Amino acid sequence: MSDKYHAKIASSSEIVKKAIEEYNPTHIVSMVSGGKDSAASDQVARELGLKIDFVIHGNTRCGIPETTEFVRDVYGRKGEYVEADAGTAYEDYVLRKGFFGKGIDAHGFAYRVLKATPFRKAVSREIRRGKRGVRVLLLNGARKDESENRKKNLKLYRADPASPGNIWVNIIHDWSQEDRDEYLESRQTPINPVAKALCRSGECMCGTMQTAEERVEAALIYPKWGEWLIDLEKEALKLHGFGWGQTAPKPAKSQADQFAPMCKDCMARGLEDAE
Secondary structure: OOHHHHHHHHHHHHHHHHHHHHHOOOEEEEEOOOOHHHHHHHHHHHHOOOOOOEEEEEEOOOOOHHHHHHHHHHHOOOOOEEEEEOOOHHHHHHHHHOOOOOOHHHHHHHHHHHHHHHHHHHHHHHHHOOOOOOOEEEEEOOOHHHOHHHHHHOOOEEEEOOEEEEEEEEOOOOOOHHHHHHHHHHOOOOOOHHHHHHOOOOOOOOOOOOOHHHHHHHHHHOHHHHHHHHHHHHHHHHHHOOOOOOOOOOOOOOOOOOOOHHHHHHHHHHHHHHO
8 A cells, every 4th residue: 555545544534533423423424426436435435444324325316227237247346235216306306396497506405305305214214223222324425625625524424314323424525526536546446437427426416506508418428318318308398498407497495404425526516616
C-alpha cells in the first residue's frame, strides 16, 4: 500500500472509529448506488475489515436499469443484499400529477418519494424488524471536494432527521476525485459501465436535476430506457401538459431540510446552482 493510500485509509478509519464511539451501532451497512464514490466507500470499508451486515441499493425504477443489474451482480454476492425498491411510485406519481418538476425543491420532493421512504421502509423491514435500540451506520461515499458548498457544510456523519437510528457516515469525506479514481484502479474494483459512460451512477433520472442534454446522451446509450421515458412522457403530456425536466405548473413546496445523502451528486449540483 502506498503512503498516499495509507494516509487516506487512515483518515477513513478515524471517521468510522469516531462514529462507532458516538453511536455504538448495532449494524453497519454499505450503501451502494452503482457510482464510483460508493464503490470506493465500500472498498475502503472492506479493506478496513469492518463487519458489513448488509449492502443496500436504492432502486428508483426511473434510472438506467443496467445500473441495478450491475449492483445486484457484483454486490449481491458479498453477503446480505437489500434493495430499497420504489416499485411503481415514479410512474404512479407522474400519471397522477405529472413529473416532479425541476430544481432543488422538486428534487427534495422526488427524493422523499423515490428514495427516503423506500429506504426507511427497507431498513425497518430487513434490519430493525420492530426492535428497539437498533442503530445503523450507513457508509456512503459523499466527499467534501465535490462542491464549494460541501467543503463548507458536509459533516463527517449525521443522523437521519426522520429516523435518528439511521446514521449516515461519509467514510471517504477527505478523498479527492483523483484519490478515488486511482485507488479504485489500484484495487481493480469493478466499476459500473453506466458510471463509465455517463460519469454518474444513472440510478435516478427523475428529471428534477438532469439536463435535456443528459437525457439525450443516456437515451442514445441506453435506448430501452429512452423509449420507456418517451412513452411515459406522452401519457403525462396528455394528462398534465408538461414533460420531463420542465418546471411544474404547481411547484413542489420547499423542503425544510434538504437532507438527501442518497442523491449527493444532484444535491451538490443544486446547491452550487443556488449560490
